[in-house]
Amino acid sequence: MPYWPATPLNSTACKPEQKLNRAQSPQGADVDHVFNDEQRMLRDSVRRLVSQRYSFEQRRAIVASEAGWSPEIWAEFAEMGLLALPFAEQDGGMGGGALETLIVMEALGRGIVVEPYLPTVVMAGGLLRHCGNDELKARLIPGIAEGRQRHAFAYTEPRSRFNPANVSTRARREGGGYRLDGYKSVVYGAPMADGLFVTARTAGGELDRQGISVFYVDARAPGVSRRDFRTIDGMRASEVQLSGVAVGGDALLGPADQGLALIERVLDESAAAVCAEAAGAMMVLNDKTLEYTRTRVAFGQTLSAFQVIQHRLVDLRVACEYGNAVALMAALKLDSAPAERARAVSAAKAMLGRDSRYVGQTAIQLHGAIGMTDDLDIGHYFKRLTAIGWQFGNADHHLRRFWSHFRGTEARALSKEAA
Amino acid sequence: MMEFELADLTSEERAFRDEVRLFFEDNLTPEMRRAGRMITWAFSEFEYGRRWQKILHQRGWGAPYWPVEYGGTGWTPRQHYIYEMESMRASPPSVMNMGKTLCAPCIMEFGTPEQKQEFLPRMLAGEDWWAQGYSEPGSGSDLASLRLSAVSDGDHYVLNGSKIWTTYAHHANRIFCLTRTSSEGRKQAGITFLLADMNTPGIQVRPLINIAGDHEFNQVFFTDVRVPKSRRLGEENQGWKVARHLLKYEHSGGGRMSGELRRRVALVTDIASQESDGNGGLLIDDPDFSRQLAEVAMALEAIEFANLQVLQAMKKGEAPPPSIPLLRIRSRELGQRITELGMDAIAHYAAPFQPQARAVDNPEPAIGPEDGVIATPLYLSQRASTIAGGTPDIQHNNVARALLGL
Numbered sequence: 126m127p128y129w130p131a132t133p134l135n136s137t138a139c140k141p142e143q144k145l146n147r148a149q150s151p152q153g154a155d156v157d158h159v160f161n162d163e164q165r166m167l168r169d170s171v172r173r174l175v176s177q178r179y180s181f182e183q184r185r186a187i188v189a190s191e192a193g194w195s196p197e198i199w200a201e202f203a204e205m206g207l208l209a210l211p212f213a214e215q216d217g218g219m220g221g222g223a224l225e226t227l228i229v230m231e232a233l234g235r236g237i238v239v240e241p242y243l244p245t246v247v248m249a250g251g252l253l254r255h256c257g258n259d260e261l262k263a264r265l266i267p268g269i270a271e272g273r274q275r276h277a278f279a280y281t282e283p284r285s286r287f288n289p290a291n292v293s294t295r296a297r298r299e300g301g302g303y304r305l306d307g308y309k310s311v312v313y314g315a316p317m318a319d320g321l322f323v324t325a326r327t328a329g330g331e332l333d334r335q336g337i338s339v340f341y342v343d344a345r346a347p348g349v350s351r352r353d354f355r356t357i358d359g360m361r362a363s364e365v366q367l368s369g370v371a372v373g374g375d376a377l378l379g380p381a382d383q384g385l386a387l388i389e390r391v392l393d394e395s396a397a398a399v400c401a402e403a404a405g406a407m408m409v410l411n412d413k414t415l416e417y418t419r420t421r422v423a424f425g426q427t428l429s430a431f432q433v434i435q436h437r438l439v440d441l442r443v444a445c446e447y448g449n450a451v452a453l454m455a456a457l458k459l460d461s462a463p464a465e466r467a468r469a470v471s472a473a474k475a476m477l478g479r480d481s482r483y484v485g486q487t488a489i490q491l492h493g494a495i496g497m498t499d500d501l502d503i504g505h506y507f508k509r510l511t512a513i514g515w516q517f518g519n520a521d522h523h524l525r526r527f528w529s530h531f532r533g534t535e536a537r538a539l540s541k542e543a544a
Numbered sequence: 545m546m547e548f549e550l551a552d553l554t555s556e557e558r559a560f561r562d563e564v565r566l567f568f569e570d571n572l573t574p575e576m577r578r579a580g581r582m583i584t585w586a587f588s589e590f591e592y593g594r595r596w597q598k599i600l601h602q603r604g605w606g607a608p609y610w611p612v613e614y615g616g617t618g619w620t621p622r623q624h625y626i627y628e629m630e631s632m633r634a635s636p637p638s639v640m641n642m643g644k645t646l647c648a649p650c651i652m653e654f655g656t657p658e659q660k661q662e663f664l665p666r667m668l669a670g671e672d673w674w675a676q677g678y679s680e681p682g683s684g685s686d687l688a689s690l691r692l693s694a695v696s697d698g699d700h701y702v703l704n705g706s707k708i709w710t711t712y713a714h715h716a717n718r719i720f721c722l723t724r725t726s727s728e729g730r731k732q733a734g735i736t737f738l739l740a741d742m743n744t745p746g747i748q749v750r751p752l753i754n755i756a757g758d759h760e761f762n763q764v765f766f767t768d769v770r771v772p773k774s775r776r777l778g779e780e781n782q783g784w785k786v787a788r789h790l791l792k793y794e795h796s797g798g799g800r801m802s803g804e805l806r807r808r809v810a811l812v813t814d815i816a817s818q819e820s821d822g823n824g825g826l827l828i829d830d831p832d833f834s835r836q837l838a839e840v841a842m843a844l845e846a847i848e849f850a851n852l853q854v855l856q857a858m859k860k861g862e863a864p865p866p867s868i869p870l871l872r873i874r875s876r877e878l879g880q881r882i883t884e885l886g887m888d889a890i891a892h893y894a895a896p897f898q899p900q901a902r903a904v905d906n907p908e909p910a911i912g913p914e915d916g917v918i919a920t921p922l923y924l925s926q927r928a929s930t931i932a933g934g935t936p937d938i939q940h941n942n943v944a945r946a947l948l949g950l
Contacts, residue, residue, distance in 0.1 A: 281892050283893075286820055286821060286892075288822035291820075291822050310892060310912070311893060311911075311912075313895075332823065332824050354897065354911055355896075356895040357894075357895060357896075357897045357924070362896070423684070423685055423686040424686045433937050482884075489931075490930060490935070493931050493935070494928060496927075496931075497754050497755055497927060498752050498753065498754060498755070499753040499754065499757065500752070500753070504754075504755035504924075505755075507927075511894075511920075511924075515888070515891055516892075519888060519891070521833070524832075
């Protein structure tokens with residue numbers, strides 16, 4: 126006997142027949158021209174997978190499961206080639222580039238997918254792709270591409286905030302290898318990871334940009350301990366303690382002491398990836414909010430008939446269109462020179478950081494109290510967008526980073542032109 | 545954190561302040577203070593609020609702003625303000641208050657002598673806990689469209705329908721409800737105000753978990769619930785008039801609101817004073833962050849001052865002035881803005897979902913800064929503060945009509 130009557134909570138929500146004609150929904154229509162036929166096929170098939178296999182109810186069950194991710198879905202990712210996507214063909218990959226990752230992440234954002242694609246394929250995958258340690262690549266890429274292994278990137282520390290050069294974890298030379306000691310915080314994907322990519326200081330002081338190296342650490346190595354937890358956006362993460370963890374010399378990803386360039390490149394790729402994810406999630410919130418306001422009646426008319434609501438719906442759509450555009454801008458600059466890459470990614474992340482907050486908040490506001498409930502998907506999209514807001518640096522951080530690059534180049538050029 | 549004192553306290557007022565301060569010091573246990581700090585939506589964990597209400601009642605402060613004849617204190621507006629400010633400093637549990645702040649004024653105004661005698665003393669003593677049965681699944685900001693039906697049957701009404709977003713209804717033993725007794729004429733004309741017992745057969749409470757993972761709201765279902773006509777407040781079909789009286793009071797309480805906002809600013813300041821800026825300094829010294837914190841602190845001081853002016857202007861027993869909704873619009877948005885900064889302050893540590901770390905009893909060790917455990921849930925929960933009690937859009941409409949004459 127249930128404690129309460131089985132009336133569906135969202136009985137006043139949208140009726141299926143009044144759903145938007147999806148063809149009229151932008152879904153990134155304005156950026157569509159940059160994709161070739163293969164990329165459109167990829168987009169359609171990932172979106173289909175997400176919509177068919179990752180409904181809100183299915184996602185809820187995965188989030189509530191003990192593991193917090195779905196081996197079945199992961200196997201389907203592998204089957205579709207998504208896990209091999211960004212790796213070079215000679216490494217056993219599909220040779221995809223930044224646009225392919227954008228396409229996948231946007232589709233994952235539409236379903237607020239909690240599978241550890243970002244930490245495994247984008248972050249760990251990025252470190253491997255760019256690191257130049259061929260032995261490690263040969264050892265790890267097949268496991269990722271075939272769906273056998275997952276990894277996480279442990280680069281944040283309690284005092285590091287958004288500065289990846291702020292590293293206290295130390296790696297001391299010992300014999301032919303290293304011994305790692307330190308503490309990494311809020312490492313997304315660590316609970317289900319087979320391996321951890323760890324930033325550590327091999328020289329210099331806590332804030333020096335030189336002297337940072339990246340190591341691959343077996344997640345089950347002696348001395349690695351974790352406190353696993355759920356995150357507000359339905360994912361899993363860990364606090365990771367490294368106590369005298371011994372690794373071989375071959376665990377070093379790039380040149381010793383010079384790891385920051387690699388780290389920054391991968392973090393830019395990751396930031397661009399969550400920009401795409403945010404763009405997908407924002408578009409869903411936009412569509413759902415539009416649908417809801419078209420059906421919810423107050424004061425004798427639908428909410429969407431009120432001008433003040435219409436203006437806000439337009440603002441939502443504007444934010445989504447910009448979101449699509451800046452996510453694409455960031456993706457297209459990922460292989461540019463570091464300064465140009467950083468500028469584009471920071472511009473995108475700063476703008477999306479603000480716009481995604483606005484879209485999430487407005488979606489809840491326009492849904493009213495029902496948007497505040499755990500039962501409805503709206504709040505879960507909102508929470509993922511909230512977390513994306515600070516992942517890889519919040520809007521303030523990226524605004525400043527953008528300016529540090531902009532002032533040195535464009536600003537001067539602009540002022541010369543004006544003169 | 546800024547220290548705010550009423551200018552030119554008289555010696556009596558100073559003595560009063562010291563008395564209040566001492567009372568809080570003597571009576572608040574560390575657990576109670578923690579319960580006061582760990583509020584994300586409106587109230588502390590119920591049990592701590594219940595205990596605190598009993599202590600307040602013993603001191604004669606169970607409902608300070610009630611008229612003296614019903615057990616109020618008879619303080620001046622300035623004394624009330626002093627009390628609120630001291631309360632903010634001491635962080636007592638926030639007591640579930642729909643009964644004493646929302647329902648009681650209506651009972652005082654419209655209740656029969658028997659109703660007053662039956663309900664008011666028990667509210668004051670923390671023996672009765674009232675839920676507010678207003679919103680319905682199809683009637684939120686457009687409250688007058690409510691449909692919970694109350695059909696006359698001899699000396700009873702028979703209720704069918706449901707109420708939603710009833711904060712802490714799972715702790716309530718009574719509920720005051722707006723019901724539909726007639727569908728003739730204007731929708732406001734067929735509403736009746738009823739006082740029901742939660743244990744009446746046919747009432748079921750369904751928990752609604754909010755996006756912070758907390759159980760604050762409920763949906764309350766009524767299936768052939770029989771409420772005696774002696775439990776009607778005011779006349780049949782005159783419930784809207786009663787409700788309007790109540791809404792006036794729901795929209796006041798500026799002092800309590802600004803006290804709560806001040807506590808949030810203090811929380812952000814505390815966090816930022818300990819957290820790293822990532823570059824070897826403290827976040828509180830980061831120019832971007834401190835500028836944003838300064839903006840909310842400044843706006844808060846302005847709101848406090850404006851509230852104080854309202855308070856000073858209000859003569860005892862008079863309705864709050866019509867400008868109160870204006871202050872309320874701003875203070876709610878400001879309240880939300882502060883919670884954004886709290887979340888920004890802890891950066892990655894905003895991510896962990898750790899409700900057990902903010903429990904009052906036997907909390908789990910925090911992941912990240914101890915002060916930060918409440919930052920994200922506060923941000924999430926407070927999204928509802930611009931929804932509950934009418935959205936800003938409704939407030940704007942009301943102000944446009946009532947104040948600007950549009």
